[in-house]
Amino acid sequence: MRRAVVLVVAVAALLSACTPPTPAGADRDLVNGWPMLPAVVMIEPTAPACYPLPAGTASADVTRWPAPVACTEPHEVELITVGRFTGADAERPTPPIAGSPAMRGAYTRCAADAKTLLGADWRTGRVSLSVDVPSPLLWDAGARWFRCDLQALQDVDRFSVATRTASMRGALKPDGGELLIGCVKVTTKPGGATDAIDRIFAAQCTVPHEGEFAGIYEPPDGEYPADSEARSAANLAGCRPVVARYVDVPDDVNFRSRTGQVTMPYDKTAWELGNRGVRCFAWPPKPVKSSLRGAGTKGLPITIA
Incomplete structure (x- = not known):
């Protein structure tokens, strides 16, 4: 709208300088009688x-x-x-x-x-x-x-969007939320190292599964750690007490003899947005057939590799 007004003013100035004769029935007012352009209407989103x-x-x-x-x-x-x-x-x-x-x-x-x-x-x-x-x-x-x-999401690790026909209200309520991450199946990359994670799928706790979501580790605020190895080590260290509390086992020198861990951090963009969370998973040495929540040392006994 502003640019259009500038053009009209410029044309009017040129016409004034030339002072051409006024045609019959014209008053040389370029906007007189023109319908005003409608104002820009922005429709803001409304929730829900x-x-x-x-x-x-x-x-x-x-x-x-x-x-x-x-x-x-x-x-x-x-x-x-x-x-x-x-x-x-x-x-x-x-x-x-x-x-x-x-x-x-x-x-x-x-x-x-x-x-x-x-x-x-x-x-x-x-x-x-x-x-x-x-x-x-x-x-x-x-x-x-x-x-x-x-x-x-359809999965835990690939962030494939799911189509729904209901609101997500209550979808993460404790002990029954349909979208809660609980027990998971963990697969490793074929031919790779034993700790090279390939996929993580949601699984029923009553069937053999390799891992279980234990909670969120929230690193302290600050610059995003640029060194990937240091970042990985910090995530594992931060998730240890999260897993230990969830399973109810000591966070001591024997912890690594009881279970491994899978950490799933969010990326740099999420960190800068304010989401520094790391998802923490217990990853016992062999599949289990029940939840590890509160299982204690009987659920995760010390094992010898």
Whole structure:
């Protein structure tokens, strides 16, 4: 609209300089009688709502959202909260990026609201949480919202999005949430080292399985550890007490003689957003047929390799 006004003013100035004769029936007012262009209308998202997405599409990659559908219809995204950037965060010329205080604040809000809806920390389930912001074009037009979007996952390790026909409300409630990560089947890479993990699948605790989710280790805040080996060692050390508490075994010199561990950290982008969590799994030396929760030293006895 502003550019159009500038052009009109420029043309008017040229015409004034030339002072051509006024045709009959014209008053040389270029805007008089013209209908005004309609104001730009931005439809902000509203929550709760569910959205269908093309297969393989992550919510963060969406540039144009489809119309919402009832959550009882097939969908891939559940919008749980719409917040707003305010103050200096809203005065930025471009949308906030991961690592900025604005995005960290938005993530904190989204994680808290997701916990309320799901019944537990979203990271304890086959769930993905994203903080989605307006595109630069929408931001330039005045949009200042952020979306808290949940997606259910088909698996534990590949983050394949599932299609649902129900809300995720209560999906992580203790002792019965349908999307909780519990017992898992752990496979190693063919021909690789015995500790080279290939896949992690959800499994029933009553059938032979190789591992079990024990909880979340939250490293202290700070810069993302750049050294991958140091990062891996820190994750294993941080997960040890998490696994020990879950199984109810001592975190002592005999711990490694009882069980191995699988750690599943989130990436650098998630860290900068405020999610430093590491998923911790018990990985006993042989398959078990029941849950290790509270099993104690009988559930994980000292073994000799």
